[in-house]
Amino acid sequence: MITTTGLTKVYRSRGREVTALDGVDLHVREGEVYGVVGQSGAGKSTLIRCVNLLERPSSGTVTVNGRDLTALAGRGPRANAALREARSRIGMVFQHFNLLSSRTVQANIELPLEILGVSGKERERKALELLDLVGLADKAKAYPAQLSGGQKQRVGIARALAGDPKVLLSDESTSALDPETTRSILQLLRDLNQQLGLTVLLITHEMDVVKTICDSAALMKGGRVVESGTVSELLATPGSELAAELFPVGGEPSGADRTVVDVTFHGEAATQPVISQLSRTYNIDISILGAAMDTVAGKQIGRMRIELPGRFEENVVPIGFLREQGLQVDVADVAYPAPADAALLKEGVK
Amino acid sequence: MRPLLYNNSLDTLFMVWWATFYAVVAGVPLGLLLILTDRGGLLQNVVVNKVVGAIVNIGRSFPFLILMVVLIPFTRFLVSTSIGPSGAVVPLAIAAIPFFARLVEAAVREVDHGLVEAVQSMGGGTWTVVFKVLLPQALPALVAAVTTTVITLIGYSAIAGAVGGGGLGNLAYTYGFQQYETRLMVVTVVLLILLVTLVQLLGDLVVKRLAGRGSRSSASVRVGLRRPRTAGAPQAGQAPVTATEEPATALTKTP
Incomplete structure (x- = not known):
């Protein structure tokens, strides 16, 4: 036009x-x-x-x-x-x-x-x-x-x-x-x-x-x-500045032995209770660290940062499940502060 | 003395009326020309702008008395006399045109450029902008400019009168000043003061009417909004008398 x-x-x-x-x-x-x-x-x-x-x-x-x-x-x-x-x-x-x-x-x-x-x-x-x-x-x-x-x-x-x-x-x-x-x-x-x-x-x-x-x-x-x-x-689009501004997600892992992934809903799949399905199917506890979601005309659009228990290697199957649902899954580049550093910090305080 | 005052007052009104008429007829287009041809204007033309601006400036820098003398041949050519009210109208108009043109320029310049853009975005051309936006939006300021011009012309007409133009100025000079009729001079001056005051009051009234379009009734709307708010949220322990008084003070304060 x-x-x-x-x-x-x-x-x-x-x-x-x-x-x-x-x-x-x-x-x-x-x-x-x-x-x-x-x-x-x-x-x-x-x-x-x-x-x-x-x-x-x-x-x-x-x-x-x-x-x-x-x-x-x-x-x-x-x-x-x-x-x-x-x-x-x-x-x-x-x-x-x-x-x-x-x-x-x-x-x-x-x-x-x-x-x-x-x-x-x-x-x-x-x-x-x-x-x-x-x-x-x-x-x-x-x-x-x-x-x-x-x-x-x-x-x-x-x-x-x-x-x-x-x-x-x-x-x-x-x-x-x-x-x-x-x-x-x-x-x-x-x-x-x-x-x-x-x-x-x-x-x-x-x-x-x-x-x-x-x-x-x-x-x-x-x-x-x-x-x-x-x-x-x-x-x-990976690394899209607009997407990050439109749907900002944040949040850090709660422990060292966790996998943090960003799930992107493109608004193409119809609304489904994906997270609870994932939880039930694999019997794992999932915590949502951050989310910016909208539902437009029955389609979900936005981003969500979730935490899965265990290391990445242990979560390959659940991540595969999410991808099967038509979602984009990226492993977030955030790390839990290493315990060694935490110990050092404490000593520094002393 | 009565018919003398009466006739000369009419002469003054005659001169001021026609001079104002020509000032408006020629000054509005001239002022618009100055605006439109200016840098960034709708008809941007630096050469025309500079030339017209220079002519206007020359016209404005002449002391009125000199202008009258300079214009004598021109005045004779136009109205076949250079004295009397008819003879005075020509230099008065010539003096008033550039003066009023600058006032028009200033008035039109105040119109928000966003409005011009809005009309252009609707497909309006230059003339649509002039007649639907610039002139209507500047109308209150233009009326104020006419008021100023009329009052300036009343002053100029007195100068013209002193050198043979007729009118109240002539009366004050010939009878009051030259023949020591102080009473007549005082009466003439009082008449001029009344005339100027009347013109100013009238002009202000029209400007107020034009500029206040919509704002008076909006004041009553605001009061109307305020009333239920004070009534709807009465403070605990407040005497009912003060609760009814509050809207009344709001009514008197808002205008």
Whole structure:
């Protein structure tokens, strides 16, 4: 749905050059929620603004819904009619909402329809319908100043949907909101994604946002995408930084004679009580040291660190059992502090 | 004395009204041009920006009295006289246009750039941005700018009056100053003070109305929210009298 190839953006000011994007290839499939994460200055904001060409890329191409926007836009610095038409079919939501304080909520939602040349009656009908969709049917005549942050963002989302877009771009849309409001806005985005088949590209610095609603994610660093893929693909990638951030597990063994393994649930197998099955089948006691798990649509996804009694050699069979269940099992690289060291420590104290 | 005051007051209003009219008609596009052609503007054009900026600066640096004299041939060409209220409108307008253009520039610059981006992301072009975002969002500041311009023009019109422009300034100068009619001069000055005060009050009222869109009713909403909270969680041992008093103080404090 959204594809960028070799997207590069270089800012020049007073002879200095700053590379904000350094050859970004992004592929967002139709109907998915795609999250781009990274620290501030990583280039995420420039990236999303390049998708609807609010920012002109220095080189590379952007294709949205099969149309090559970079070719459409031509060379001039100003947006031509073709690019403006294409933009009107791409919704965008902003961190600071960007609602016009001089207009009522309804008039704010009608603005994109005015630009599209929709008649007054039709505009009103559409605006009220959208307000109903985002759960603000009673606020049509209110001004933005009278709304809470979450309500403002709902208006922003309704406005972004006015042009019946197939794609919604979300530029840190929950970063100015408190955790509870963030959850409700993410839920709304998820619902819209499922009800309308909307493709959502969002950028955020909050891992929780990705964890809550994203099907796929990319990690940006210094203007490059360093990791990308579906959440389960990322989980399956050994040493994936994103997976570790999304599903952090920790915990140390409780004794020297233990085997600690990380079990990764890719979200492909249906939910099964694997751990208790393992325990019953081999009659072993298992303790869970740490876990970051989610169940999405009946599929388990996440990571778990468990401790098995005995050395690795004694646990080959139970580990094999876990692998048979379609789980990824890695022996964790953590060691119990050797008793010799502990004795030394005690002596040192004396 | 009455008809004298009346006629001259009308002359002052005539001059100020038309000069303001032309200042707004020419100043708004000029101010927008300054903003749009500026570095990073929607119609970025450094050459146009520098030239227009220079013209505006030259217009603003002329002392008004000198400007009037310099413009005499131009004024004669336009309205075939250089004296009287009609003759004074031309230099007044010429002086007010660059002044107002700078005020427009400052007012429009205050509009959040995020709003411009939002409209661009909807597919809006430059004119959509100007007419749907920049001007409506800057409206309160623009009204304040008109108020300032009108008051400045009342002052300038008095200078114009002193050199043959007519109006209250002329009255104060010819009768009050030159013929020692102190009473008439005082009355004229009081009239000017009243005029300026009235314009300022009116301007402030309109600005308040425009800027306060939605905020007044939001204050009542906030009070409405506060009331059940104080009523819903009454502190143990508190006298019922204070419990009913609290929302009342909230009501008076919030606005």
